Every structure is written in structure tokens, then in C-alpha cells.
Amino acid sequence: xxxxxxxxxRVQNPIVFNISNFVTVQDVANGLNALGASPIxxxxxxxxxxxxxxxxxxxxxxxxxxxxxxxxxxxxxxxANEQHRPLVIDPVAxxxxxxxxxxxxxxxxxxxxxxxxxxxxEIAALADITWxxxxxxxxxxxxxxxxxxxxxxxxxxxxxxLSGPTDIITDGTRTVKVMNGTPLFQVHVxxxxxxxxxxxxxxxxxxxxxxxxxxxxLVFAAIGQLVVEANPDVAAGSFIVKLLDALQTTTVTDxxxxxxxx
Amino acid sequence: xxxxxxxxxRVQNPIVFNISNFVTVQDVANGLNALGASPIxxxxxxxxxxxxxxxxxxxxxxxxxxxxxxxxxxxxxxxANEQHRPLVIDPVAxxxxxxxxxxxxxxxxxxxxxxxxxxxxEIAALADITWxxxxxxxxxxxxxxxxxxxxxxxxxxxxxxLSGPTDIITDGTRTVKVMNGTPLFQVHVxxxxxxxxxxxxxxxxxxxxxxxxxxxxLVFAAIGQLVVEANPDVAAGSFIVKLLDALQTTTVTDxxxxxxxx
Amino acid sequence: xxxxxxxxxRVQNPIVFNISNFVTVQDVANGLNALGASPIxxxxxxxxxxxxxxxxxxxxxxxxxxxxxxxxxxxxxxxANEQHRPLVIDPVAxxxxxxxxxxxxxxxxxxxxxxxxxxxxEIAALADITWxxxxxxxxxxxxxxxxxxxxxxxxxxxxxxLSGPTDIITDGTRTVKVMNGTPLFQVHVxxxxxxxxxxxxxxxxxxxxxxxxxxxxLVFAAIGQLVVEANPDVAAGSFIVKLLDALQTTTVTDxxxxxxxx
Numbered sequence: 084x085x086x087x088x089x090x091x092x093r094v095q096n097p098i099v100f101n102i103s104n105f106v107t108v109q110d111v112a113n114g115l116n117a118l119g120a121s122p123i124x125x126x127x128x129x130x131x132x133x134x135x136x137x138x139x140x141x142x143x144x145x146x147x148x149x150x151x152x153x154x155x156x157x158x159x160x161x162x163a164n165e166q167h168r169p170l171v172i173d174p175v176a177x178x179x180x181x182x183x184x185x186x187x188x189x190x191x192x193x194x195x196x197x198x199x200x201x202x203x204x205e206i207a208a209l210a211d212i213t214w215x216x217x218x219x220x221x222x223x224x225x226x227x228x229x230x231x232x233x234x235x236x237x238x239x240x241x242x243x244x245l246s247g248p249t250d251i252i253t254d255g256t257r258t259v260k261v262m263n264g265t266p267l268f269q270v271h272v273x274x275x276x277x278x279x280x281x282x283x284x285x286x287x288x289x290x291x292x293x294x295x296x297x298x299x300x301l302v303f304a305a306i307g308q309l310v311v312e313a314n315p316d317v318a319a320g321s322f323i324v325k326l327l328d329a330l331q332t333t334t335v336t337d338x339x340x341x342x343x344x345x
Numbered sequence: 346x347x348x349x350x351x352x353x354x355r356v357q358n359p360i361v362f363n364i365s366n367f368v369t370v371q372d373v374a375n376g377l378n379a380l381g382a383s384p385i386x387x388x389x390x391x392x393x394x395x396x397x398x399x400x401x402x403x404x405x406x407x408x409x410x411x412x413x414x415x416x417x418x419x420x421x422x423x424x425a426n427e428q429h430r431p432l433v434i435d436p437v438a439x440x441x442x443x444x445x446x447x448x449x450x451x452x453x454x455x456x457x458x459x460x461x462x463x464x465x466x467e468i469a470a471l472a473d474i475t476w477x478x479x480x481x482x483x484x485x486x487x488x489x490x491x492x493x494x495x496x497x498x499x500x501x502x503x504x505x506x507l508s509g510p511t512d513i514i515t516d517g518t519r520t521v522k523v524m525n526g527t528p529l530f531q532v533h534v535x536x537x538x539x540x541x542x543x544x545x546x547x548x549x550x551x552x553x554x555x556x557x558x559x560x561x562x563l564v565f566a567a568i569g570q571l572v573v574e575a576n577p578d579v580a581a582g583s584f585i586v587k588l589l590d591a592l593q594t595t596t597v598t599d600x601x602x603x604x605x606x607x
Numbered sequence: 608x609x610x611x612x613x614x615x616x617r618v619q620n621p622i623v624f625n626i627s628n629f630v631t632v633q634d635v636a637n638g639l640n641a642l643g644a645s646p647i648x649x650x651x652x653x654x655x656x657x658x659x660x661x662x663x664x665x666x667x668x669x670x671x672x673x674x675x676x677x678x679x680x681x682x683x684x685x686x687a688n689e690q691h692r693p694l695v696i697d698p699v700a701x702x703x704x705x706x707x708x709x710x711x712x713x714x715x716x717x718x719x720x721x722x723x724x725x726x727x728x729e730i731a732a733l734a735d736i737t738w739x740x741x742x743x744x745x746x747x748x749x750x751x752x753x754x755x756x757x758x759x760x761x762x763x764x765x766x767x768x769l770s771g772p773t774d775i776i777t778d779g780t781r782t783v784k785v786m787n788g789t790p791l792f793q794v795h796v797x798x799x800x801x802x803x804x805x806x807x808x809x810x811x812x813x814x815x816x817x818x819x820x821x822x823x824x825l826v827f828a829a830i831g832q833l834v835v836e837a838n839p840d841v842a843a844g845s846f847i848v849k850l851l852d853a854l855q856t857t858t859v860t861d862x863x864x865x866x867x868x869x
Contacts, residue, residue: 106370106386108630112796117843122796123700124630127673130706137703149389176385179399182392270593272374272384319379320589327844331794368632368648411651438647441661444654532855534636534646581641582851 084259084344086335088289088298093119097287100125100138100168101280102156104146104175110273110323111144111280117330118302120284128155135162139169139287142280143196145187146175153186160194169286169295172196173279178204178214191239197292199235200244200279203228210235229258242292244282246275250300254293261297262343263304265311267322278303297344305338306330312341346521346606348597350551350560355381359549362387362400362430363542364418366408366437372535372585373406373542379592380564382546390417397424401431401549404542405458407449408437415448422456431548431557434458435541440466440476453501459554461497462506462541465490472497491520504554506544508537512562516555523559524605525566527573529584540565559606567600568592574603608783608868610859612813612822617643621811624649624662624692625804626680628670628699634797634847635668635804641854642826644808652679659686663693663811666804667720669711670699677710684718693810693819696720697803702728702738715763721816723759724768724803727752734759753782766816768806770799774824778817785821786867787828789835791846802827821868829862830854836865 098121103111108124115122125134135141141163143156163170172191177184178201187209199209207214212231229251236243236255245251250261268274281303285295310325311317317325360383365373370386377384387396397403403425405418425432434453439446440463449471461471469476474493494507498517507513512523530536543565547557572587573579579587622645627635632648639646649658659665665687667680687694696715701708702725711733723733731738736755753775760767760779769775774785792798805827809819834849835841841849 103630104386105367105388105629106365106374109371109633109796112630113843116794116796123703124628124670126629127706129674130704133704133706146386150391179385180392180395182389182395270378272371272378318590319375319593320586323375324586324844324848328842331843366648367629367650368627368636371633408648412653441647442654442657444651444657532640534633534640580852581637581855582848585637586848 084301084342085289085294085298086301086338088285088295089302089335091288092284095288096121097139097284098123098137099140099142099280099283099287100134101142102144102152102159103276104144104148106146107273107276111276113327114277114330115280115284117327118281118284122280126152126155128158131155131159132162135159135166135168140171140283141168142171142173142283144173144175144276144279145177145183146173146276153190157190157193160190164194169283169292170194170196171198171200171279171283171286173276174199174201174205174209176205177201178208184208196239196241197286198242198244198282198296199239200246200275200282202246202275203231206235206243206245207231210238233258242296244296244300246278250304252293252297252300257293259297260345261300261304263301263308263341265307267311267317268307270319271323273323301342301344302338305341306333308341309333309337346563346604347551347556347560348563348600350547350557351564351597351600353550354546357550358383359401359546360385360399361402361404361542361545361549362396363404364406364414364421365538366406366410368408369535369538373538375589376539376592377542377546379589380543380546384542388414388417390420393417393421394424397421397428397430402433402545403430404433404435404545406435406437406538406541407439407445408435408538415452419452419455422452426456431545431554432456432458433460433462433541433545433548435538436461436463436467436471438467439463440470446470458501458503459548460504460506460544460558461501462508462537462544464508464537465493468497468505468507469493472500491515495520504558506558506562508540512566514555514559514562519555521559522607523562523566525563525570525603527569529573529579530569532581533585535585563604563606564600567603568595570603571595571599608825608866609813609818609822610825610862610866612809612819613826613859615812616808619812620645621663621808622647622661623664623666623804623807623811624658625666626668626676626683627800628668628672630670631797631800635800637851638801638854639804639808641851642805642808646804650676650679652682655679655683656686659683659690659692664695664807665692666695666697666807668697668699668800668803669701669707670697677714681714681717684714688718693807693816694718694720695722695724695803695807695810697800698723698725698729698733700729702732708732720763720765721810722766722768722806722820723763724770724799724806726770726799727755730759730767730769731755734762753777757782766820768820768824770802774828776817776821776824781817783821784869785824785828787825787832787865789831791835791841792831794843795847797847825866825868826862829865830857832865833857833861
């Protein structure tokens with residue numbers, strides 16, 4: 084686990100180009116900014132090549148898109164591949180909505196992601212494994228989560244992050260579990276989208292996507308946990324406020340003190 | 346007043362499908378989530394039928410739409426009727442903008458809402474009663490607010506919530522007034538939209554829309570009031586943070602202690 | 608410096624019609640509301656004339672637009688000119704993205720703004736002065752910022768606000784510097800967009816755009832500084848919460864006590 088990447092990120096201030104869903108876009112921008120990266124957003128395909136050109140990483144959120152946005156997502160994904168920018172995909176609700184699964188599967192035939200981050204229901208859907216997803220939530224199932232994440236990573240030849248109470252990060256061969264976190268991440272709608280973009284920021288400074296992904300997960304989960312430990316009364320609203328504060332102020336030493344992974 | 350519905354909502358965790366305006370969409374999602382419901386958003390008509398299918402209630406916000414979104418709003422409203430999902434409408438600014446009034450009137454000829462929630466200017470506009478609305482704000486007039494709400498409910502054969510310092514809830518015959526609340530609701534732009542979606546969440550678990558609507562109003566208004574009583578210094582920014590916290594943590598007993606309705 | 612304009616703004620509650628970028632739109636709405644103005648947003652060209660008609664000022668944000676939105680921005684800008692509504696432009700990222708610079712230059716041939724607000728990279732780009740911008744951030748350069756702002760103001764015959772650690776406000780002849788502020792404005796993504804709309808609110812009540820612009824800058828910068836002085840531990844998340852609170856509660860006297868301008 085290369086926790087020193089957090090210090091490098093804050094020095095390098097990488098630009099992450101996000102096609103974000105409209106529900107959580109401000110949280111994503113603020114989360115990147117607070118951590119020490121530089122967010123840029125765009126919905127216009129005419130500036131896609133230029134945006135990818137100035138970006139150090141690209142993060143595509145597949146939540147709440149329209150047909151027109153799908154074209155742009157495809158273009159940007161292909162541009163990221165062509166211009167060798169790390170590419171992170173967040174397949175929102177592909178486990179619950181068949182239409183989104185079809186679109187995601189189609190998109191993943193047109194470009195290659197370095198990292199896919201989703202909950203159990205989303206990762207299972209991409210791996211074609213049966214799972215009872217519920218809306219945007221993970222749902223429940225009794226599959227082996229590590230096996231599901233590995234199957235998805237092998238099928239799509241990329242690093243997979245299966246987010247949950249324990250995050251599972253795997254490139255299909257190597258696997259790490261991050262046990263830090265707090266249930267409050269599930270109560271705030273933007274948490275997963277924020278993590279996906281932060282994974283992008285770490286990929287911008289670390290060429291090994293598996294290393295970048297696991298570090299991003301540990302940093303994010305540990306900071307969330309530290310927020311709750313320092314503020315036992317936080318709930319749905321104050322958690323995100325204090326999380327943004329802590330993304331800015333938490334040090335590598337703070338994280339090392341609670342880091343739990345194997 | 347069935348306050349126990351709040352406990353049922355938290356157990357059942359109903360999915361509310363929202364077509365939200367882009368200004369307040371994140372607040373709406375976080376408000377539903379904090380209270381104990383599960384939000385899902387979409388802007389794409391191709392997934393409308395599937396979204397309505399997995400939803401337990403539908404909430405259509407008529408603020409800030411484009412022509413393309415109107416098509417989707419119409420499709421989703423009709424699907425909600427066909428699939429017997431409770432349907433809540435929030436007619437943002439129909440009192441101030443003639444174009445929005447025309448669009449809303451047209452839409453209301455193509456589907457039937459179970460609940461309409463708006464401020465005095467918006468409800469008066471839908472009831473074709475003269476009122477001086479101002480932008481997105483209620484404006485002022487000297488009409489009888491109860492008569493305006495009842496006229497709207499009778500004209501459109503649904504439950505109407507006329508939001509204000511006192512909320513008026515009526516199905517055209519039965520009428521309840523909720524006197525709880527705080528002026529800070531008016532200072533935060535997303536308050537009304539958040540309430541509309543929360544009405545949807547209560548309609549998902551209570552078939553009588555009038556019962557669901559009045560309970561939602563009392564729960565939301567009382568929680569806002571409790572926030573201000575517990576934190577006399579809250580203002581525009583901290584109010585929403587503490588409101589989200591309180592949506593998650595306030596109990597039926599807490600609400601009963603301050604409930605004021607007749 | 609007419610600080611009493613803040614009191615007038617709170618009495619008059621001017622309506623500001625914003626075409627906002629989707630990243631920061633809720634902050635913009637809440638910021639206007641907290642200060643005492645009344646925000647209204649729309650993405651639909653069919654209601655553009657009516658929106659401009661009910662507005663007391665118009666603010667066009669050129670961040671994150673699509674081709675379709677460009678048409679609407681052009682229409683609304685022209686309507687603001689025709690209907691003599693004060694017009695504020697925020698040229699997001701025109702310094703970093705050539706496509707945005709071309710679009711902005713084209714738009715500025717079709718309507719005339721009263722005020723343009725941007726960071727050094729954005730204002731330099733509009734003035735055709737070389738500058739190393741970085742994404743949505745100001746970037747760095749060694750030009751004379753006052754000369755850059757004046758060149759832009761003279762070229763476009765309007766008031767220019769060049770935002771930064773020191774804000775420079777100029778109509779090409781008269782120039783004021785506002786030295787208040789806090790580095791936390793840079794950490795929160797919506798700060799600049801919020802200021803642009805607040806400039807619109809002041810333009811709605813003060814016909815001299817140069818006077819309105821400098822007062823808006825001083826009010827916003829001083830309130831941010833007061834927030835940090837009163838809460839030394841604020842960071843990325845809590846700053847915006849307390850800023851919204853302070854936009855609502857800070858008095859002219861509070862601002863006078865720290866005002867630093869020349």
C-alpha cells in the first residue's frame with residue numbers, strides 16, 4: 084500500500100476530467116478539490132478531445148445519462164484510451180436497471196477502462212453473475228464477493244473495486260481488502276461517485292492502476308472512519324461537511340494510524 | 346395523523362423515482378436517503394418504464410425543464426398511472442412564468458397526480474385564481490388559502506399541499522393544517538423540492554394519499570422546527586446540514602412532542 | 608464604495624435569472640437566497656423572454672455548456688440587452704480550453720455584458736494576453752494583473768472583475784482593488800460562480816456597474832474573511848456552510864470593520 088501517493092497527489096494537483104452524473108456532480112468536484120486534485124467537468128462533445136488533452140485522468144460516471152450523453156461518454160472513453168489517460172468507470176445502477184447494463188456493456192466494447200468501481204450489485208451485473216440489486220443500492224446476495232470482483236476484473240481485463248463495508252480491490256490476480264470505513268458512506272448519495280473520481284486522481288500519479296485503486300480506497304475509507312471517530316454525533320448532513328474538511332486536512336500519518344487492510 | 350408511518354417508511358425503505366430539477370437534485374436525493382427512503386433519478390426516456398417498474402412512488406418536479414424533458418415527464422407520469430404508482434407533482438414557478446403554467450396544464454391533461462405540492466402562487470395558478478407570485482417564491486395575495494387549496498384539489502381531483510408558514514393539506518373535502526415549521530425553510534432553495542419527494546416516499550407506504558401527504562408535511566415541518574429549537578444560531582447554510590442530520594435521527598416521539606395541526 | 612447597497616439589496620430582494628453551470632448551480636441559488644436576493648434558473652429557450660422579463664438582473668455562466676445551451680445563452684444575453692437588464696458573464700475555463708474561448712468570443716459579439724468576472728487566466732484569455740491557465744484554476748503568469756483587467760475592460764467596454772487573492776475591479780478607467788478574502792475560496796468549487804451571481808444582484812439595485820461590482824466583491828470577500836477569522840478551523844466542507852450562514856447574517860457594520868480596498 085503506497086500511502087505516500089497522497090502526498091504526491093497534493094503536490095502534483097492532477098487534473099481529473101469527469102463526466103459526472105447530475106445528482107452528485109458538485110460533491111465530486113468539491114471532493115477532488117478538497118483532497119488536492121483539480122476537477123474539470125464538461126458535457127459538450129466538441130471540447131472532449133481538448134478536455135482529455137489537458138486532463139491527467141478521466142472518470143466516467145454512467146449514472147443518469149441520456150442518449151446524447153452516451154455518445155459523449157463513448158467519445159471521451161475512446162479519447163482517453165488513444166491519449167493514454169487513466170480511465171475510471173462508475174457503472175451506476177447497472178445492477179438494477181437492464182437498460183443501463185446493456186448500455187454499459189456496449190460502451191465497454193468500445194473502450195478499455197483501467198479501473199471499474201461499483202457496489203456488489205453493479206460489479207456482479209458486469210460479471211454476468213446473478214445478484215439482487217435494489218435501485219442505486221447494493222442490494223443483497225450470498226455470492227462470494229471476492230470471486231465476483233475477480234470474475235469482473237478477469238472478464239474486462241482491468242482493476243475492479245467492489246465497494247461495501249469491506250472494499251475489495253483486484254486486478255484479477257492480486258487482491259486486497261480494505262476494512263476501514265463507516266456506514267455513513269451509504270447514507271450520503273455522492274460517496275461512491277466521489278470515491279470513483281478520487282481513484283482517477285490517484286491513477287493520474289501512479290501508473291499501476293491496482294496500486295492506485297487500493298490506495299485511493301484506503302485513503303477515502305480511513306478518512307471517513309476518522310471523521311466518525313472524531314465526531315460520534317455526525318449524521319447524514321454533517322458527515323459530508325466533515326468529510327470534505329478531512330479530505331483536505333488528514334495526513335498520511337493520520338491514515339496509517341487506523342489503516343486496516345489485508 | 347398517522348405518525349407511525351415514519352417508522353414503517355424506515356423499515357420498508359421505499360424507492361422513489363424522481364425527475365428532479367437540476368438545481369436541487371442532490372438535496373432531494375440526500376433528503377430521501379437521510380429519512381430512510383431510497384432515491385433514484387433518471388433523465389433518459391428509454392429507461393423510464395423500467396425505472397417506474399422498480400419504483401414504489403414517482404415524483405415529478407416541473408422546475409427548470411427543457412422541451413425534451415417535458416416529453417419524458419409526460420411519459421413517466423403516464424407510466425406511473427398505468428403501473429399504479431403513487432404520483433406526486435411539484436409545479437415549480439407555474440405562478441410566475443406563463444410558459445410553465447401552460448406546460449403544467451397540458452401535462453395534467455395527460456396524467457393524473459395523486460398529490461400536487463406547491464406554494465400559494467403555484468397552487469393558485471393551477472386553480473386559475475389570481476395571485477401575485479414572485480419568481481420561485483410564493484408571492485403575496487389576499488385570497489383565502491384554504492379555499493384556494495380546496496379549489497385546486499377539486500379541479501384536479503387529487504390531494505393538494507399548499508406549503509407556507511402553515512401547510513394546508515386537502516383532498517377537496519377533508520382539510521388539515523400543519524402549523525409546525527421554521528422560516529429557514531424559505532431561505533434554503535431545495536426545501537420544497539425535498540418535501541415533495543418525501544411526500545412521494547410516504548405515498549409509497551400509505552395508499553390514502555391525503556393521509557400520506559399530511560403525515561409527510563408534519564414530519565418535515567416538525568423536524569425543521571426541532572432543528573431550529575435545538576440550534577438557535579442556525580442560518581442558511583447550517584440549517585440544511587442539520588436538517589439532513591435530523592431527517593435521519595428524529596423519532597416519532599420527538600415529533601409528537603411538538604406536533605401542531607388541526 | 609457603497610456598502611449601504613447591501614441593506615438595499617436585502618430590502619428589494621431582486622430576482623436574478625441565472626444560466627448556471629450544472630456543477631455549482633445549487634450553491635449559486637443558495638448563495639443568492641442567503642444574501643437576500645431571489646434566484647431563478649432555467650434551461651429552456653421557450654421561456655427565456657419571460658424569465659428575462661421578470662428578472663432584475665441576468666447572470667450567464669459559460670462553464671460546462673452544450674451546443675444547445677450556447678443558443679440559449681446567446682438568446683438570453685440578447686434579451687437582457689434589449690430589455691435593459693444588467694448582464695454579468697462568468698467565462699469559466701476560457702483560459703484553459705480553446706473551444707470555450709472561441710465560443711465566448713463569438714457570444715460577446717452578439718451581446719454586450721455590463722460585467723465580466725473571471726480569474727486571471729480567464730480575463731487574460733478574453734483580453735488576448737498570453738497566460739498559463741490550468742483547468743478551471745487561474746494558473747500563473749507574470750503579467751501585470753491590473754493592466755490585464757484594464758485591457759479586457761477597454762476591449763469589451765464593460766466592467767471587469769479579475770478575481771484572486773486581491774480582486775481587481777475596473778471599467779477601463781476607474782480601478783479598485785479589494786484585498787479582503789481567504790484562500791478557502793479557492794478550495795470550494797462554487798465560490799467564483801456564487802460571486803458572479805451576487806454581482807448580478809448588486810447590479811440589479813445600482814445602475815453604475817462599476818460601483819455595483821466593487822461593492823459585491825468587497826461584501827463577498829469580507830464575509831469570507833470574517834468566516835475564517837471567527838472559525839479558524841474551517842476547511843473545504845465547513846467553509847461553504849458557514850459562508851452561506853454569514854451571507855445571511857453579516858451586517859454592513861461587520862464588513863466595514865474589516866474592509867480593505869484602495
